[in-house]
Amino acid sequence: MILKSLFLPPSSSCKLFFSNDPLKIVKAKGQYMYDENGRQYLDCINNVAHVGHCHPDVVKAAYEQNQLLNTNSRYLHDNLVDYADRLSKTLPEKLCIFYFLNSGSEANDLALRLARQYTKHEDVIVLDHAYHGHLTSLIDISPYKFRNLEGQKEWVHVAPVPDTYRGLYREDHEDSVTAYADEVKNIIEHAHRKGRKIAAFFVESLPSVGGQIIPPAGYFQKVAGHVHKAGGVFIADEIQVGFGRVGKHFWAFQLQGEDFIPDIVTMGKPIGNGHPLACVATTKEIAAAFAATGVEYFNTFGGNPVSCATGLAVLDVIEKEHLQAHATEVGNFLMKLLKDQQIKHPIIGDVRGCGLFIGVDLIKDQVERTPATAEAEDLIKRLKEKCILLSTDGPGRNVLKFKPPMCFNMEDAKFLVETIDKILTDMEKECLNH
Amino acid sequence: MILKSLFLPPSSSCKLFFSNDPLKIVKAKGQYMYDENGRQYLDCINNVAHVGHCHPDVVKAAYEQNQLLNTNSRYLHDNLVDYADRLSKTLPEKLCIFYFLNSGSEANDLALRLARQYTKHEDVIVLDHAYHGHLTSLIDISPYKFRNLEGQKEWVHVAPVPDTYRGLYREDHEDSVTAYADEVKNIIEHAHRKGRKIAAFFVESLPSVGGQIIPPAGYFQKVAGHVHKAGGVFIADEIQVGFGRVGKHFWAFQLQGEDFIPDIVTMGKPIGNGHPLACVATTKEIAAAFAATGVEYFNTFGGNPVSCATGLAVLDVIEKEHLQAHATEVGNFLMKLLKDQQIKHPIIGDVRGCGLFIGVDLIKDQVERTPATAEAEDLIKRLKEKCILLSTDGPGRNVLKFKPPMCFNMEDAKFLVETIDKILTDMEKECLNH
Structure with a gap:
């Protein structure tokens, strides 16, 4: 997005890099x-x-599919099945249902809907300084944004960032994992005392806007324990950090250890190398609860053959190179x-x-x-x-x-x-x- | 979007056309x-x-730009300026600020934010059976959806569809325009008595899901009068019906008469011939109020050079053909x-x-x-x-x-x-x- 005025200088709603001397x-x-x-x-x-910018394989895949067919998902198409299949191979078996959308924000909004529909709870716990997207529902769960706007909704709870360098518990703490997870436990208990119920713990697998934070291994498992006990789900936002960026693993949440599996994973940014594409992966149980409402979820552009071809090409390049x-x-x-x-x-x-x-x-x-x-x-x-x-x-x-x-x-x-x-x-x- | 399971039959969250015998x-x-x-x-x-499906000019424009550059709007780019310029020529002069996004849903969500930020009011009036998108905020303003889910929020008000064939006031009514507009006026008065304030009247220029309705000419002007008086704005959702589909005019709201100008127009579906692209057009005043929060609006994929090249090519084809x-x-x-x-x-x-x-x-x-x-x-x-x-x-x-x-x-x-x-x-x- 950009705010572009023809009669005014570029508005302050969109920040350019080096805004005093922007690059063309x-x-x-x-x-x-x-x-x-x-x-x-x-x-x-x-x-x-x-x-890589303008990777020829990705450009070619989009071009070839664009010449053939680009329509909505009201019809069957192999690309959709192939792409879901390929993505599923990168994830724990339990995360086997895929929704395709156009942006990380759309993905996080859907994740929120899934969590609420499945748990029948409303409240969300997020980390301080988190940013999860530009939509109304996501500004509500993004302290990075709502602190400067209308403030915090009663259904939102903010936990401290598990930052062992400048956070509450640092590298010299004897057990920062438990200490940070206990903060979440306390939030849950406090919410329960007020009669509130937790739908989700919503977190970037590696908090980015929060300051490129690497949460200590084991933290997600402990938090998930507390959140599941409260009837909530664990949502890992991989929009900034997924698709092999962390090297050792394909997904950043896997840095926490093999014993950790989120209930919902959201993907965006790198997924289509710039093509507007995003994805939500979840479990059969959560998807079934969402489908049980009887209200269909339809996304006009999401999962179209061109988007899927692009996504597939990105996976191919990651592998091939x-x-x-x-x-x-x-x-x-x-x-x-x-x-x-x-x-x-x-x-x-x-x-x-x-x-x-x-x-x-x-x-x-x-x-x-x-x-x-x-x-x-x-x-x-x-x-x-x-x-x-x-x-x-x-x-x-x-x-x-x-x-x-x-x-x-x-x-x-x-x-x-x-x-x-x-x-x-x-x-x-x-x-x-x- | 589609929900695709590898272990289950396609889920009921996405309805295929002819689901008993779907087309491939x-x-x-x-x-x-x-x-x-x-x-x-x-x-x-x-x-x-x-x-037209796979129009060669549109496919070519995307391909050429994809080979050159596809990045976010943190940098200056001619396509963005050219595209905003071209779109502005199709609209009343007043609508001169453009935000680019990835889907009609993203556009409608932003329209809602703009309206609320500008008016400092919360409530929204929509038409019965309306559908404005799949996001949390939009399901709240879509009777077509919320009737089957958790129900109507206290800040949402539903006006009758100005359908002169099977609506409240029909072709035999002496002044259906005034009668339908008075329904909106009554809703506003009722809301005011409860201490509520109107942010927007949100309407498809031609209600589609509502049953392909053509509101009688003059209805929007009368409604806008009531809504402006209440401090609200008029949002015309052109996602289904814009870009020359109605023939006589480029925008469907123009069927109401030359004296009608909405405060915000949202665009989607046809805008990129299938490429995930959308737009919000508004006035300097509304954009200024939004920018005045100091909180930036950034959309990763929105307004990228490929999306703008595609949008420009669509405008070219509409003209050339x-x-x-x-x-x-x-x-x-x-x-x-x-x-x-x-x-x-x-x-x-x-x-x-x-x-x-x-x-x-x-x-x-x-x-x-x-x-x-x-x-x-x-x-x-x-x-x-x-x-x-x-x-x-x-x-x-x-x-x-x-x-x-x-x-x-x-x-x-x-x-x-x-x-x-x-x-x-x-x-x-x-x-x-x-």
């Missing part, structure tokens, strides 16, 4: 973008162009380079991540870990001058977030970290000279 | 679809494949042929429409106008055997709805009506023989 990008290929002067930029941000293994290899290398920088530059407080999902937490001081917000913004601006596109996240907007197209390689990682090193060195010198 | 369509071109045996079907239903004039010509011809049938077959109670949006209301008797539901279903089934795809709508599921791709031609109209004539004649004979 006209072309992209792999992990590179090109402006109208042919200047090449290394893209470290775009997790939507998952298998071994992008999951590649994400592990390059991600580990990048993490190592960044950790080397951490020793050299005191502004780097924490380097965390998995595969090609990495966060670098910039701080003003080691004790308070005060977010180095202005410094982060300055760094991003200087990186852009060096033709590297990076951005920040987290409530303090001080966490550098790396989530590049999956074809990002060792050379790119070296170039990126060398450039960061140079800029941080410059910034340190300038600081001393002031 | 593998190819489509223009107004024709082809099953896996190469059998050709005349498509009288698909208003999404607006300029004179599809609006074509819709008037073929629509008038089809209406005439159907009205001839009305004289011959007493089951045809009403033939109404404009351009290639036509409804044929089937009845059991002339006095009560009892919906001929079973007969309509039977007719649709027999048409399918004759390779014609048609469907029914309306609360009685007795209204044949014609909304074919816009390239539907005179020959198709003749073939369609001749076939309907034969089937109705057969049905009448069978009825006599029983």
